[in-house]
Amino acid sequence: MLNFRKIRVIFATKTENTMAKRFLYIPEITTELDGMTKSELRKYILEYYKRNLKGLVVVNIDTGITVHFSMTSGRKTAMGEAMYQMKAEIVRILPDLVKYALYNNFGKPKDTEKRDVIGYLNFKGRCRINGKTENLRIAIQFQKQAKFYYNIEVNAIK
Secondary structure, eight states: OOOHHHHHHHHHHHHHHHTTOOOSOOOEEOOOOTTOOHHHHHHHHHHHIIIIITTOEEEOTTTOOEEEOOHHHHHHHHHSSOOOHHHHHHGGGHHHHHHHOEEEEEEOOOTTSOTTEEEEEEEEEEEEETTEEEEEEEEEEEETTSOEEEEEEESOOO
């Protein structure tokens, strides 16, 4: 079983150094999903995720954490939260975002979370969409079986 206190201390000390770091790589994409409805965007994300991201494993450079892309994460991104065009566009470069994101802080789990969820590691990232830089928050769900799963928001950090 993982020692939660040790993990928290490791990340707490890493935060001090993270603020001075710069993004090593900022992925760039062009808009391809103009004019799609929310339901079309949800369907697009789910299909794209199944074909391209399901089962993928990416290591975050800043922390060394291995992130697993499961269908649970894909369904939550597509169906469980607010849907907007930029979020759908970002899914296409999600592995690069997870790989190059910088660790920001630790978030406690909600009371409604499953027992195997220890908390959330929040990362900040950036990408360029049609030449404009967008700020991102990527939440990685930290589970007792030492697996991490992602969630993403666009323009959540300023």
